[in-house]
Amino acid sequence: MSGPRGDLVFVGDVHLGEGEPAVGEFCRFVEAIAPSTSRLVLAGDLFEVWIGRPEMEGPHHRAVAAALAGLRRRGVSVAYLEGNRDYGIAPLHLGSTLDTCSDLGLVERHGGKSFFAVHGDLVNEDDRLYRAWRAISRSRAAWTLFHALPSRTRLRIVDALKDRLARTNLAYRKGFPEDAVRRFAAARFREGHDAVVLGHFHVEKELEAQPPSPPGRILVLPEWKGSRRHLRVGADGAIAFAESGF
Numbered sequence: 001m002s003g004p005r006g007d008l009v010f011v012g013d014v015h016l017g018e019g020e021p022a023v024g025e026f027c028r029f030v031e032a033i034a035p036s037t038s039r040l041v042l043a044g045d046l047f048e049v050w051i052g053r054p055e056m057e058g059p060h061h062r063a064v065a066a067a068l069a070g071l072r073r074r075g076v077s078v079a080y081l082e083g084n085r086d087y088g089i090a091p092l093h094l095g096s097t098l099d100t101c102s103d104l105g106l107v108e109r110h111g112g113k114s115f116f117a118v119h120g121d122l123v124n125e126d127d128r129l130y131r132a133w134r135a136i137s138r139s140r141a142a143w144t145l146f147h148a149l150p151s152r153t154r155l156r157i158v159d160a161l162k163d164r165l166a167r168t169n170l171a172y173r174k175g176f177p178e179d180a181v182r183r184f185a186a187a188r189f190r191e192g193h194d195a196v197v198l199g200h201f202h203v204e205k206e207l208e209a210q211p212p213s214p215p216g217r218i219l220v221l222p223e224w225k226g227s228r229r230h231l232r233v234g235a236d237g238a239i240a241f242a243e244s245g246f
Helices: 021-036 059-073 128-137 140-148 151-174 178-190
Strands: 007-011 037-042 077-081 100-102 106-110 113-118 195-198 205-208 217-220 229-233 239-243
Touching: 021 037, 021 059, 037 106, 059 077, 077 106, 140 151, 178 195, 178 205, 178 217
Parallel strands: 007 037, 037 077, 077 100, 113 195, 195 217
Antiparallel strands: 007 229, 106 113, 205 217, 229 239
């Protein structure tokens, strides 16, 4: 839970790739928010692909992990919501890079409000093809087979996965499944939450619940690398999207 001394900050899909200037810019952003922030929630898809194995991480993974570890040393807790580009990162990074990590969602209470946050890739229940792919790609059998392959083969598979995911990004931008998002959020409002925070859709949105849903706010995070914007919740409960400054 975030404390009263600083803001609760949410950052959406960052999509960092090796060798990109955005890697250093994101690290500087992480350093810059330390004085004003008590908790940072990364809403998934921090990298093009993030597999929680040392041999599958590159210099850009390690640079960002070091920046997040530095943020934690300055007293800011860091939470991660696994997205569709994240695979098994908790065992490697919990306690060093991250304080908490979940693919099921987190409850954050700050400024007298309750926020339910999740990456959002499972919000659209009508996307059955993706849901089937997700189940298969995260199964124990698939990962047992993957880790048994030679390292070069695994790297080729990861490169192919990056290409596939890059193509799916276009689908997110073609349409926002507002009805599905509202249904999902309404269920969270019935549980007593004041707001739902989602990533995944790469578009900044702020929606109010509509009857028969209980009241509440739906906050959809923009893609950080493309927008350089994030969401802040103050100690007084004020909610606003903000420029990241990089």
